[in-house]
Amino acid sequence: MCHVSPEPPNPRPISIYDVAKAAGVAPSTVSRAFSRPGRVNAETAERIRRIAAALGYRAHLQAGATRTGLTSVIALVVADVTNPFYNDIICAAEATAADADYTVLLVNTQGSPDIERDALERTLPMIDGIVLATSVMSDSTIRMIGKQRPVTVLNRSVSDVPSIISDNPRGMRRAVEHLAELGHHSITYAAGPEAAWSDGIRWRSLRESAKDLQLVTHRMGPFDPTFHGGESAAVELARQGTTAVITFNDRMAIGLIRRLTTLGACVPEDVSVIGFDNIFTAELVTPALTTVAAMQYAMGTVAVHNLLAVIHGAHTKTHDPTVLPSRLVVRESTAQRNRHRPQFTTTPAATPLHDK
Amino acid sequence: MCHVSPEPPNPRPISIYDVAKAAGVAPSTVSRAFSRPGRVNAETAERIRRIAAALGYRAHLQAGATRTGLTSVIALVVADVTNPFYNDIICAAEATAADADYTVLLVNTQGSPDIERDALERTLPMIDGIVLATSVMSDSTIRMIGKQRPVTVLNRSVSDVPSIISDNPRGMRRAVEHLAELGHHSITYAAGPEAAWSDGIRWRSLRESAKDLQLVTHRMGPFDPTFHGGESAAVELARQGTTAVITFNDRMAIGLIRRLTTLGACVPEDVSVIGFDNIFTAELVTPALTTVAAMQYAMGTVAVHNLLAVIHGAHTKTHDPTVLPSRLVVRESTAQRNRHRPQFTTTPAATPLHDK
DNA sequence: TTGAAAGCGCTAACAT
DNA sequence: ATGTTAGCGCTTTCAA
Numbered sequence A, B: 001m002c003h004v005s006p007e008p009p010n011p012r013p014i015s016i017y018d019v020a021k022a023a024g025v026a027p028s029t030v031s032r033a034f035s036r037p038g039r040v041n042a043e044t045a046e047r048i049r050r051i052a053a054a055l056g057y058r059a060h061l062q063a064g065a066t067r068t069g070l071t072s073v074i075a076l077v078v079a080d081v082t083n084p085f086y087n088d089i090i091c092a093a094e095a096t097a098a099d100a101d102y103t104v105l106l107v108n109t110q111g112s113p114d115i116e117r118d119a120l121e122r123t124l125p126m127i128d129g130i131v132l133a134t135s136v137m138s139d140s141t142i143r144m145i146g147k148q149r150p151v152t153v154l155n156r157s158v159s160d161v162p163s164i165i166s167d168n169p170r171g172m173r174r175a176v177e178h179l180a181e182l183g184h185h186s187i188t189y190a191a192g193p194e195a196a197w198s199d200g201i202r203w204r205s206l207r208e209s210a211k212d213l214q215l216v217t218h219r220m221g222p223f224d225p226t227f228h229g230g231e232s233a234a235v236e237l238a239r240q241g242t243t244a245v246i247t248f249n250d251r252m253a254i255g256l257i258r259r260l261t262t263l264g265a266c267v268p269e270d271v272s273v274i275g276f277d278n279i280f281t282a283e284l285v286t287p288a289l290t291t292v293a294a295m296q297y298a299m300g301t302v303a304v305h306n307l308l309a310v311i312h313g314a315h316t317k318t319h320d321p322t323v324l325p326s327r328l329v330v331r332e333s334t335a336q337r338n339r340h341r342p343q344f345t346t347t348p349a350a351t352p353l354h355d356k
Numbered sequence C: 001t002t003g004a005a006a007g008c009g010c011t012a013a014c015a016t
Numbered sequence D: 001a002t003g004t005t006a007g008c009g010c011t012t013t014c015a016a
Helices: A016-023 A027-035 A042-055 A061-068 A084-099 A113-126 A139-148 A168-181 A197-212 A227-240 A250-262 A296-311 B016-023 B027-035 B042-055 B061-068 B084-099 B113-126 B139-148 B168-181 B197-212 B227-240 B250-262 B296-311
Strands: A073-078 A103-108 A129-132 A151-154 A163-166 A186-190 A216-220 A244-247 A272-277 A290-294 A322-324 A326-329 B073-078 B103-108 B129-132 B151-154 B163-166 B186-190 B216-220 B244-247 B272-277 B290-293 B322-324 B327-329
Touching: A016 A027, A016 A042, A027 A042, A061 B061, A061 B113, A073 A084, A073 A113, A073 A296, A084 A103, A084 A296, A103 A113, A103 B103, A113 A139, A113 B061, A129 A296, A139 A151, A151 A296, A163 A168, A163 A296, A168 A197, A168 A244, A168 A272, A168 A290, A168 A326, A186 A197, A186 A227, A197 A216, A216 A227, A227 A244, A227 A250, A244 A250, A250 A272, A296 A322, B016 B027, B016 B042, B027 B042, B073 B084, B073 B113, B073 B296, B084 B103, B084 B296, B103 B113, B113 B139, B129 B296, B139 B151, B151 B296, B163 B168, B163 B296, B168 B197, B168 B244, B168 B272, B168 B290, B168 B327, B186 B197, B186 B227, B197 B216, B216 B227, B227 B244, B227 B250, B244 B250, B250 B272, B296 B322
Parallel strands: A073 A103, A073 A129, A129 A151, A151 A163, A163 A322, A186 A216, A186 A244, A244 A272, A272 A290, B073 B103, B073 B129, B129 B151, B151 B163, B163 B322, B186 B216, B186 B244, B244 B272, B272 B290
Antiparallel strands: A290 A326, B290 B327
16 A cells, blocks of 8 residues: 655755766866856856756855855854744844855744754854844853854843844933823833843842832842833732832733733733833734834844854954844823822732633 | 954854864774764764864854755745734744754845846755745746645645645635624625736635625736735725625734724724735734634645655655635624725825834 | 675866 | 865664
């Protein structure tokens, strides 16, 4: 019944030797016809390309890379490709790389140190450089990798490694001022993963800004930087009471608002919520989310641009991080503090949002 | 000022020769110590690994692949990594592949035939198989690639190539029944990209189901399968009037509802809307979206599972597509047809939602 | 169990 | 402008 397939699943691919023989030229000529068209007779080159196409030849760039060490591939390491925060970063990185004839290898670490290490282990030898958009590795590990391959880090400042960050202090400052103007006296920060550099800077910026404006701060967490993490934060928040919350990111803010609502609190009437990142969904939820926006597209562009510069031999003397501006986008999740209602407190009761 | 950097940006990586010399063994022994630990003295292997680690050696798998032709890498081709529809597919694919010690190479084509062709051209020689989660290539092209490398296609049925689809006809049937029960007489389909196989099957299924239930159907589009595509659909919809819409996917449905609202129509009071995919955001928007859910996680698992089977030499006799069930998730965007109001019609007036 | 040698597909020197 | 040769890092025979 089960007859043997006549063709193996992975037939040996056509090589330049096959093409060379068919065209009656030396293999190196075939190689040149593709990589250095100028250095070969125009007609010969054309004939070679025709024959190659007819034979179904595909250049095996990795093989050549064993000789040159250069692959024209760079890796973009992110914790979670499906996090909308990376949308623009990925698009920008791919566009910028494509302009320079580089390919972007997307590496999805799911926030796991093991996966990240493994993936890097596997891909490092076959790439010309790395953009670390999110990394849970230590600064010293990153610096070590930076010795082996050109590296650029995003959303994090690592000394001796080109870094691109957005102006978290300024964005946080604007968020705090906004809440102060609305009459809030105390701000709770729902923290993201401790390994996240941006979590640290955001909390520190919050504390400083709050101190300047004579506001009180609290810190909850760490939570997963996801919708569910935000839900957990809501439960904890309900126990301690507050009128204003800033979350590590928008996904958490959205989860928090959701859960808060099922717990009987109104946003923004009872509690004002501010997120970070300005993801697309922030505009879509009800109430629309007030959030600190970063320039993701620019981040992706600059990161790849700098990386390619280093690959091509640029020697940046100082490695002060490149700081991109950030701004506050005011929507509906923040409002005047409601003095007539008691501070929001309740006992956890309602069921969590059904997890699809 | 700009002193020359003492170390080149891409130092030659440590090879097995370096390790071999340091360990005082032959290179082949080092190779075996990593790839075939059983066939080398346990102590020697341990010593080699220690020395390798100390030297910072990283296996260069691509180099070995030039010999064996096997890379333990498979490609997952998607149109848009940031489309939440792929979340679970990507996660499932990576998990399933990791279980078998394979790495997933994520290829983002942005729906462009050129990028897809280019990416495939570049990566085909260095992978053991491909999962096409979205492809704009023709069936015959896919079949041709299937001759060169094991291929599995998702969300599409290609003869002679293992295909995994969800039960669109059944899902659509349930959607149409649902609308019929709510008293709607006519259903408009807002189409997605013409190149999308699932768009075709959805429209055909809609027509058949509607015919069975004696409902009238209209078709608009094609539109981009995005939020903005949905907005465009809303404008067109406003001109023609209707009480029930099914969109190609959830992102379109969300955009459509948004724009419809700014145009003065109420969802679901004036018009009922049903999407496809059940993306995470569908639950978050107001009104929450009624949608046809597919089993994305299972799709990813099955796709990779089947692919690995083919890679390991399975000979499936018939290539009938694997069909995964789909179901209707009823939320708030569908309601009883409102007989007391006139059919929704208006002139386009309001401004589109601000694009961040 | 280990070593020696050949070869994967390609590119870069060098030679013609 | 083209051919020849060596070699990239690794795996895999084949011997020892």
